[in-house]
Amino acid sequence: MCRLALKTANEPFSPYSVLTAMEAMKEGYDGSGLGLLLRGLEFEDFKYNPRFPILSGIAHSKAAEYRLDDYMDSHGYELKYDHRFSMQKGLINLPDGYRYFLRAYRMPEPFKEKSLEERETELVRARVALRRIGEEHNDDLSVFSFYPDVAMIKEVGWPLQIGDALRLHDGQIKSRVCMAQGRQNTNYGINLYACHPFFIQGIATMTNGENTAFVPIRDWLLGRKKPGYIGYQSDSEVFAHILHYTLKELKLPLQAYKHIITPLSNRELEDHPQGDFLRGLRNTCKRLIIDGPNAVIGTLPDETCLLAMDQKKLRPATVGGRPGKWAIASEMCGVDALVPDRDPSLDYQPMREHTVIIPPDRKELTIWSQLDPYPLHQAA
Amino acid sequence: MVSARSVSVTPSSVTYSDFPWIITHREDRCTLCGHCTAICPQNAIYLAHRRQRIPNLDVFGKKRQNEYRNFTGIRQKTTMENRCIGCGMCEMVCPNEAISPLLNTNENRSVFFHNRQGEPYKRGGRRNAPGPSLLDRIMFDRISMLSDPALDAGRHEFNITTSLGRVLPPEEFLEKTLNGGWIPPTREIFPFVIGSMSFGALSPNMWLGLLQGVAYCNEVLGIPVVMCTGEGGCPPWVLKSPYLKYIILQIASGYFGWDEIIRAIPEMQCDPAAIEIKYGQGAKPGDGGLLMWYKVSKLIARLRGVPEGVDLPSPPVHQTLYSIEESVMKMMQTLSTAFGHKVPVYPKISASTSAKSVLNNLVRNPFAAGMTIDGIDGGTGAAYDVSMNATGHPIASNIRECYLELAKQGMQNEIPLFAAGGIGKNGNVAQNGMALIMLGASGVHIGKYIMQAAAGCLGNEKNRCNVCNLGICPKGITSQNPKLYRRLDPDLVAQRVVDVFMSIRTETKKIMAPLGRSQSLPVGMSDAIGINDKDAAEQLQIKYVC
Numbered sequence: 034m035c036r037l038a039l040k041t042a043n044e045p046f047s048p049y050s051v052l053t054a055m056e057a058m059k060e061g062y063d064g065s066g067l068g069l070l071l072r073g074l075e076f077e078d079f080k081y082n083p084r085f086p087i088l089s090g091i092a093h094s095k096a097a098e099y100r101l102d103d104y105m106d107s108h109g110y111e112l113k114y115d116h117r118f119s120m121q122k123g124l125i126n127l128p129d130g131y132r133y134f135l136r137a138y139r140m141p142e143p144f145k146e147k148s149l150e151e152r153e154t155e156l157v158r159a160r161v162a163l164r165r166i167g168e169e170h171n172d173d174l175s176v177f178s179f180y181p182d183v184a185m186i187k188e189v190g191w192p193l194q195i196g197d198a199l200r201l202h203d204g205q206i207k208s209r210v211c212m213a214q215g216r217q218n219t220n221y222g223i224n225l226y227a228c229h230p231f232f233i234q235g236i237a238t239m240t241n242g243e244n245t246a247f248v249p250i251r252d253w254l255l256g257r258k259k260p261g262y263i264g265y266q267s268d269s270e271v272f273a274h275i276l277h278y279t280l281k282e283l284k285l286p287l288q289a290y291k292h293i294i295t296p297l298s299n300r301e302l303e304d305h306p307q308g309d310f311l312r313g314l315r316n317t318c319k320r321l322i323i324d325g326p327n328a329v330i331g332t333l334p335d336e337t338c339l340l341a342m343d344q345k346k347l348r349p350a351t352v353g354g355r356p357g358k359w360a361i362a363s364e365m366c367g368v369d370a371l372v373p374d375r376d377p378s379l380d381y382q383p384m385r386e387h388t389v390i391i392p393p394d395r396k397e398l399t400i401w402s403q404l405d406p407y408p409l410h411q412a413a
Numbered sequence: 414m415v416s417a418r419s420v421s422v423t424p425s426s427v428t429y430s431d432f433p434w435i436i437t438h439r440e441d442r443c444t445l446c447g448h449c450t451a452i453c454p455q456n457a458i459y460l461a462h463r464r465q466r467i468p469n470l471d472v473f474g475k476k477r478q479n480e481y482r483n484f485t486g487i488r489q490k491t492t493m494e495n496r497c498i499g500c501g502m503c504e505m506v507c508p509n510e511a512i513s514p515l516l517n518t519n520e521n522r523s524v525f526f527h528n529r530q531g532e533p534y535k536r537g538g539r540r541n542a543p544g545p546s547l548l549d550r551i552m553f554d555r556i557s558m559l560s561d562p563a564l565d566a567g568r569h570e571f572n573i574t575t576s577l578g579r580v581l582p583p584e585e586f587l588e589k590t591l592n593g594g595w596i597p598p599t600r601e602i603f604p605f606v607i608g609s610m611s612f613g614a615l616s617p618n619m620w621l622g623l624l625q626g627v628a629y630c631n632e633v634l635g636i637p638v639v640m641c642t643g644e645g646g647c648p649p650w651v652l653k654s655p656y657l658k659y660i661i662l663q664i665a666s667g668y669f670g671w672d673e674i675i676r677a678i679p680e681m682q683c684d685p686a687a688i689e690i691k692y693g694q695g696a697k698p699g700d701g702g703l704l705m706w707y708k709v710s711k712l713i714a715r716l717r718g719v720p721e722g723v724d725l726p727s728p729p730v731h732q733t734l735y736s737i738e739e740s741v742m743k744m745m746q747t748l749s750t751a752f753g754h755k756v757p758v759y760p761k762i763s764a765s766t767s768a769k770s771v772l773n774n775l776v777r778n779p780f781a782a783g784m785t786i787d788g789i790d791g792g793t794g795a796a797y798d799v800s801m802n803a804t805g806h807p808i809a810s811n812i813r814e815c816y817l818e819l820a821k822q823g824m825q826n827e828i829p830l831f832a833a834g835g836i837g838k839n840g841n842v843a844q845n846g847m848a849l850i851m852l853g854a855s856g857v858h859i860g861k862y863i864m865q866a867a868a869g870c871l872g873n874e875k876n877r878c879n880v881c882n883l884g885i886c887p888k889g890i891t892s893q894n895p896k897l898y899r900r901l902d903p904d905l906v907a908q909r910v911v912d913v914f915m916s917i918r919t920e921t922k923k924i925m926a927p928l929g930r931s932q933s934l935p936v937g938m939s940d941a942i943g944i945n946d947k948d949a950a951e952q953l954q955i956k957y958v959c
Binding site: 243245246247248249252253255256257258278282283285295298299310313314316317318319320322323324325326344345 | 557564569570572576580581582583584586587590596599601820821822823824825826928929930931932933935936937938939940941
């Protein structure tokens with residue numbers, strides 16, 4: 034089972050601190066992959082304007098990098114910053130020309146005055162186009178995210194080893210939110226795109242456990258014919274896309290996510306003040322019901338962090354911390370390692386009906402229960 | 414040698430060893446009680462007095478050379494009308510295990526003489542194709558292992574229901590909730606539906622037993638089972654009862670029983686579960702319903718609004734002034750309107766290579782609440798043997814291609830597909846049903862399995878019994894003759910219905926738990942199944958396993 038760690042703090046911190054915390058949970062992963070997502074970025078050598086989208090990925094060869102440059106230039110993206118990791122040689126074997134990139138771009142001129150929605154749509158389109166270019170050339174270009182204030186790193190190997198190889202401890206990059214996954218490969222192939230977290234249009238999730246309802250959910254999402262609903266190298270990728278569908282396509286509040294992935298039973302809905310609406314929602318989104326065991330950890334563009342469990346709560350996950358600094362981890366020892374200076378008696382393990390929210394102000398946890406009244410006017 | 418002219422031999426003469434079933438009778442055990450001859454629905458056996466000559470080898474004696482013994486025994490008749498159908502009722506009632514029908518494994522010459530007087534062979538039952546069906550061979554092979562243990566079928570909570578009714582896409586649902594608009598009705602039902610068997614085809618006791626069992630499943634056990642009436646209406650007391658909500662009313666091309674139904678609408682206490690419009694039946698595609706005159710009793714005649722004792726053949730298609738597409742559309746709209754747009758209305762068609770185009774028609778019809786596809790292995794109360802055996806399309810690939818077509822259009826949650834035809838043919842009802850669900854069905858209809866499991870129907874795929882059409886059902890399941898249907902105790906049928914659904918529920922959990930599924934029915938979970946037949950795997954787009 035994969036191990037997950039998320040840390041969110043008012044003060045930007047190094048992702049390496051999260052990787053060291055992952056060490057505490059290392060019985061649970063097998064070196065088949067590490068995924069890192071950073072949000073609320075600070076670069077040592079560049080004053081980053083959080084309006085600039087950052088393109089994260091790997092060029093597996095010089096040729097791939099040139100193709101990437103060609104695409105970005107021809108579409109009017111202006112390169113503002115190109116972060117170079119000062120790689121430590123010998124820790125991981127990389128072919129010549131292999132390069133991790135985190136690049137900040139200025140959006141093309143026509144998008145300057147466009148709405149946020151249109152800009153976001155363009156970013157997804159560009160990311161998907163670049164990914165396709167990589168796929169057409171023997172997967173020599175991997176693109177993980179393209180979005181303002183978000184950076185992603187994915188690699189096959191042990192988390193700390195990868196962190197050392199990229200010298201993430203050198204303080205060059207810091208962030209206010211960091212999500213990390215140490216992967217344990219289960220049923221699907223080892224593939225860079227299969228590392229969590231998964232990202233789409235500002236929304237990211239990572240999950241432990243297996244999603245047994247993966248195939249029907251994937252087939253339904255593919256049927257939406259949305260540009261970003263592709264990939265699915267991992268059964269957990271659908272969690273990110275369902276969250277995206279809930280928030281961006283259906284424009285429902287975050288509370289709806291849990292009602293969609295693990296709806297209440299008939300008996301519970303009978304007593305619920307908005308039972309009729311929620312029954313309808315369950316019916317219309319039936320194909321998005323997950324079938325655990327999973328703990329889903331996610332982050333949103335406003336730095337909100339969330340944690341939700343499967344219907345049977347068959348996976349562990351704990352949230353703990355103090356005002357200004359919080360952690361969510363799949364294991365309690367992970368929370369200990371991420372925020373040692375907290376009162377562990379206040380740690381919280383959500384039950385099946387809960388969604389735990391760490392709001393952007395990071396003052397205190399919000400815990401929603403599905404049994405609470407649902408906040409939307411549609412349900413009235 | 415006896416001259417051939419001294420015995421009667423005609424072109425269509427048959428003897429008992431030409432029949433599919435041969436009666437074996439042990440005279441040493443027979444007590445001559447007569448139970449067997451009394452119960453035989455075919456009058457295939459009779460009590461005979463015989464005389465046997467016993468030669469006396471005492472050549473020097475003065476007495477006559479032979480002695481004679483008189484005895485009484487059971488014999489099989491050798492006329493086609495009285496052929497043994499293998500139902501085995503004689504064996505069932507014999508107190509002394511003296512009699513039983515045995516399958517003739519040599520040859521069955523009687524098949525050449527089924528068409529006497531130019532009338533081809535008609536029967537009840539379903540396609541006589543014994544042996545494992547394709548569904549029987551599907552395995553559930555994606556077991557949750559490694560980091561994720563399987564669920565516990567005995568302890569965890571499972572949600573085993575499916576939706577019957579049109580489901581709007583989420584965007585449209587929210588828009589209509591917000592701005593007001595018609596949201597089509599849906600029902601949460603158990604995915605195993607008692608398929609359409611008409612009041613008329615079934616005896617009153619059978620029907621009552623089914624209904625009692627269904628009501629118990631719903632009201633006591635919380636298993637939301639529904640049953641479909643088939644063509645021929647519904648008893649008025651059911652129409653006006655609170656049990657109507659467990660009933661899918663069928664309308665077919667003969668419209669039998671619909672006068673009563675329409676008249677009862679103002680007095681209905683609740684809405685029916687759904688309306689099924691029968692366009693086709695898997696057992697006899699392109700052929701209408703048929704209730705033979707033997708079964709048109711006074712009660713049936715009243716219910717259907719016809720004279721007693723006449724054949725009731727429904728036309729093969731709905732009579733319409735419109736093209737069939739328009740007629741489907743209008744019928745669905747009309748029936749939906751008749752029930753205030755509060756009852757799902759869906760068509761049932763025979764499995765066919767044209768199923769996909771019917772489906773695409775329905776997709777564009779907002780009143781279409783689903784589609785049932787009935788495969789070639791479906792059962793019937795009466796049909797021509799040739800229709801049953803040779804006409805139709807197997808269900809598995811048909812349901813799969815329809816599901817994949819919906820998936821291609823991103824509509825697989827919107828029009829539920831129900832599969833019928835041969836589910837549980839060899840007893841594996843939960844396995845067959847779940848295999849179809851994973852191929853893409855939202856649920857299945859079971860008819861013959863219910864008759865076999867709940868009422869002890871004797872029919873099988875070796876043409877045993879299969880006389881449902883003649884009204885002589887020896888178990889009283891498909892007869893309108895009170896002498897026969899009194900044999901069937903409705904309470905015991907109800908109890909068996911409950912047994913069946915409880916065990917289907919448990920077996921369904923036993924299938925879902927190892928796959929790690931419990932929250933929703935694994936509709937379209939094709940990664941969970943495999944088959945040891947490469948061609949079938951390729952056609953169904955599932956794994957080949959060996």
